[in-house]
Amino acid sequence: MEKTNRKPKLFLSVIALIIALYHLVPFYILLTTAFKAKGDFSSKWIFPKQFSFDNFREAWEMANLGQSLWNTVIITFFSAGLLIILGSLAAYPLARRTTKANKLVYVFFIAVMVIPPLTALVPLYQLVVDIGMMNTRTIAVLNNVAAYLPLAIFLYAGFIRSTIPKELEEAAKMDGANTLSIFFRVVFPLLKPVTASILIISCVYIWNDYQFAIFFLQAEEVKTITVALSSFFGQNTSNLNLVAAAAIMAVAPMVILFLLLQKHFIQGLASGSVKG
Amino acid sequence: MNTVVGVKKEKAALAKVNKRTKHSLQSSLWWMYLPALALVVFFILYPFLNGLKISLTNWNGFSQTFDFVGLKQYSRLFKDPDTWLVVKNTLLYGLGSTLFQNIIGLLYALLLNQSIKLRGLTRTIIYLPVIISPLIMGYIWYFFFAYQGGALNDILTAMGMEKINALANPEVNTWLIVFVNTYQFVGVAMIIYLAGLQSISKDYYEAAQLDGASAFNQFKNITLPLLMPSITINIVINVIGGLKLFDVIVSLTGGGPGNASQSMSTFMYDLYFNRQDAGYAATEGVLMALIILIISLSALLFFKRKEVEA
Structure with a gap:
């Protein structure tokens, strides 16, 4: 019983992983966007080479x-x-x-x-x-x-x-x-x-x-x-x-x-x- | 003789005490709910009733004078093509989100009710958006769908395809709003279904397996009927939440282009603050309250009856 169960369990775990990753997509995009320097229009899917915290400082002040x-x-x-x-x-x-x-x-x-x-x-x-x-x-x-x-x-x-x-x-x-x-x-x-x-x-x-x-x-x-x-x-x-x-x-x-x-x-x- | 009199006296005294405490325990302690009652009457009931009155006027929202115009605003409401557009959108937001949240939420719950790896973490990740402001959740998805520098167009460009302006396309943007609302609140449905699933006794499934029932039949004949109370709760809260939708629309499309993705609540805001049409906005509010009331009550009654049958 245990053995026959293992394969579908693994399959279900992979599905759960895919769902979790999908739900993280908007947060991932949020992070890559926030760490890119102003005027860096590279793809939102990759993090910038250099993390810029300037956005945070500037936004904190400008947005009150x-x-x-x-x-x-x-x-x-x-x-x-x-x-x-x-x-x-x-x-x-x-x-x-x-x-x-x-x-x-x-x-x-x-x-x-x-x-x-x-x-x-x-x-x-x-x-x-x-x-x-x-x-x-x-x-x-x-x-x-x-x-x-x-x-x-x-x-x-x-x-x-x-x-x-x-x-x-x-x-x-x-x-x-x-x-x-x-x-x-x-x-x-x-x-x-x-x-x-x-x-x-x-x-x-x-x-x-x-x-x-x-x-x-x-x-x-x-x-x-x-x-x-x-x-x-x-x-x-x-x-x-x-x-x-x-x-x-x-x-x-x-x-x-x-x-x-x-x-x-x-x-x-x-x-x-x-x-x- | 003496003792009998004594007992009688004692009993009488006791009855008197009992009567007094009983009486005092019956007193309503109304002053304890007075502050709460006053606040709710002043800030909810009074404005609601006043709204009925304003809907009978042509008030513009700021001047001191206005006329009572009877049911004119209501007849205007029924003739206005915008009303039907906005009601259609509101129903899409309410019923569409409800459908998706329940199907997907139930599937998630069935999956995460198994003892698989990453179960707890996946639940947390799915639930996380629930605690984020819907307005900000809308902005977060805006970064994904935006025409200029949005993540979706980054992929399309990388694949050599043309960029799309999904949020400005009235054919799809209402569905994107449904999508974002579903993404954000599917965790609520999942949690309620998980609780429902866990309350179903394993004995039913064991008996069904002995009878050789297929997994699908077990789901249809055991899981679904016993899940009816969870389904009722989910449907009612999702319908109400979806029909009231406001924040996500503001941050994703602003109701545009034109009025294309406007819901009743954003439309009402627009009528009042941008078009100085307060009387009409109040009429819109009355219609919205009626629609929410009718739909949520009929959903409640419909599914409650199913529960009894099941």
């Missing part, structure tokens, strides 16, 4: 990558933090106190998940202008939090229903003035696995967000990494080597995190997509 990376970090950090706090707080009563009002509110959150926030672009843009929050990092945070809260609540509520023992809240007397502190000391730590998933989902989505950012963060000092890159691309369509270098620096933080925390990433993102 430092500032935009910092903006992205700030927006992602505060959005994810608020999502975790507001999401877990909201999910608790919705999962455990099934009064009529709470059931209704829960259904509302689930229903909102079906509306793609972008379909309300025109009125949302108007709202942001009206409240005077155009070009602020705060509005990016609020928009992202509102967009992903329903998903966070859905995931938290499911987890609370299935894993947190009811006796806990009876013992801890979850009512009265100190409910908040009991929630954060007793219940919240038990939510760690789902908190990790939500953290990863929201960080990936918000870090990579372009749809909200392009509308609300047009000013130079608030641009996120995707917005900075799209305007940099617009200015340098004839100088792709520079754009490639900028793209590498833009994706590097997330790629490094992914390679370090691979299992958590895949698990977290999968649990987020299983919302259907």
